[in-house]
Amino acid sequence: MCLNSTKAFVFLVVYSLEKKYSPLKRKITLKHIARELGVSISTVSKALKNSEEIGSDTKEKVQAFAKLYNYKPNNIAISLKNKRTKNIGVIIPDIVHHFFTTVFRGIEKYANAKGYNVIVCVSDESFDKEVINMELLANGSIDGFIMALSSGTQLKNDYNHLKEVTEQGIPLVLFDRVADDIQCDKVIINDKKGAYDAVTKFIKDGRKRIALITSEDYISVSRERAAGYREALSDNGIEYNEDLILKFPSMEINENLIEDFFERKKVDAVLSVNEIFAIHSMRYVQSKGLKIPEDISFIGFTDGLLSKYASPGLTAIAQHGEQMGEIAAEILIDKVENDIEEETYVTRVLEPTLIERGSTVN
Amino acid sequence: MCLNSTKAFVFLVVYSLEKKYSPLKRKITLKHIARELGVSISTVSKALKNSEEIGSDTKEKVQAFAKLYNYKPNNIAISLKNKRTKNIGVIIPDIVHHFFTTVFRGIEKYANAKGYNVIVCVSDESFDKEVINMELLANGSIDGFIMALSSGTQLKNDYNHLKEVTEQGIPLVLFDRVADDIQCDKVIINDKKGAYDAVTKFIKDGRKRIALITSEDYISVSRERAAGYREALSDNGIEYNEDLILKFPSMEINENLIEDFFERKKVDAVLSVNEIFAIHSMRYVQSKGLKIPEDISFIGFTDGLLSKYASPGLTAIAQHGEQMGEIAAEILIDKVENDIEEETYVTRVLEPTLIERGSTVN
């Protein structure tokens, strides 16, 4: 039975419709179309791509049939054939975290526009989870990685899982939490400058006793920020005073440490490496009757929800997360699509921006 | 050349190592191992699975070789073979959103524990994006969907994309933002009860003029919350007063609307369907010299960061997002793994919890 006339085609379609009816209509494949239309699989494949090789009658027939049955090629089969998944893997330490989701939004936006999907894994700040997730995804599920190192990994200083992945030729872009030891593309903000500018502003505003609230140094960004803090002081002839540093051993808030610190040290300005530490401190000093920003000013890293809605609003150093995500995705997808063999890596450094609010004078 | 002795094996390994050296070591496949060891692909496959069919010499040889070369099966090939991807698709309206990320964390946690990866797409509250993302993922990339409807979809009231997916036999679990018209599993919180309890508390505290700040009714959760608000009033003999409802046309904050509302209406309690509206209102009434909670009390839906860090803290109705995510993932993965043909759907309703803070008296 060879079908060339439209009539025969219509008959066949209707016939198949009835024959094939079933409560759940499984996805149709090239093979089904080929069998039903009495042509070969290759012909169907080419016809759907509007190949010049195929006669226009056949093309019409195939395309109409495919449309009627809502044929969509199977992504997995295409991935296997092309050795390209059009998925990118994102590994971040935490998902309930304003900055990371902001970056993620940028990644997703760019990736989606380029036809890529994003697979997210959360390392939960754990080295082991980071390794497991990476290995899982590296076995064909993704074309490249975008990630921020977990604190566990930064503490352990072990980057073999990243090396393995890059050695397999899988592109990797690190953002925000990076490490010098890793050879790959990176997108970071100039954390040092952010801190430097904040402290400089405090000094300009006449502040003398400027405190720094930070976490342990193994977090790369905290280290950078502390460096900026010191440099700004030194550039302005203010002596660095270890006493004015409050270092939290973990991300957990310890109210006692805050109380202890503010009771014992007289400070007139506070730079905090994150919002939470800043907000807690602000609430504490307010409860003690101090006025913000008159008696004590605050600036916090990461311009998140809390900074915006605190009262007074917290002057913040914006990290431009969304832009960071877009850039990371752009670099990655570029590498994926033009798999360049020469190993040249870029580090894009974004400039932070000071968003002034009520917690500082202006 | 047939290799049975260990010596010969070791020789071969070293030989291959040198022969195969290249700057980027591409992933090794069963075929490579088979060729290198002079056995068939099926033998390698079985040997790696410790099949009884294969002699122990061969098994040892194959396993050692695989380990040495760090063989890991290709996920894509396995997916194609099994028609199972071990990926689940999550589509949410927004990622920079505390509640959604909380749910996502629950999903990710459960899914990961079960060996699944999560592909996230953001609908950006848009119907079109929701449809595009779904269709993209439905072509083989995922085993099932977990999603919250975009507001665009709820407004349009068009669920054909969801129907198509379920008709193809792809399991779907809806959470939080659901629709009665869709036949699928659902996980929601009892929004009506949350509002009811909040208003009841206000009444018990002696409040008379209780306002509701809400969004347009096409958002399912807002509708439910408004219903709870009305029911609590009615059950306590308080007349429903349209004047005490402030309805925002979008999620964008309009300070004028807030000012207008609080200038013109005398209210002593406010229930808000989200944090942002509540926080803004609190700041406004505070700026007008009103005392919270003495003069005016506040309760807000969703126990997020803002509620916790506002001053005073905002009494909130907790949605238990993480638990919601875990349950959604559990239901979905159960459906995926035991593809049950009978179409029975469950709706799990979680009970909200009132978290009391400084914005209400106690």
Added chain:
DNA sequence: AAATTTAACTAAAACGTTTTCGTAATATTT
């Protein structure tokens, strides 16, 4: 010693594509 069982393997199909290389049949050139 012949028949049967067992052990240890292999060939080949399948999953759903894409793509290269043929190959008929027809059309065009000499």
Added chain:
DNA sequence: AAATATTACGAAAACGTTTTAGTTAAATTT
């Protein structure tokens, strides 16, 4: 009319697995 070019298609390999159904050769049973 014979040689060549063109059109329209199909067969088969490939991607990397898993799995079914053989197939040898050796071991065991009769």
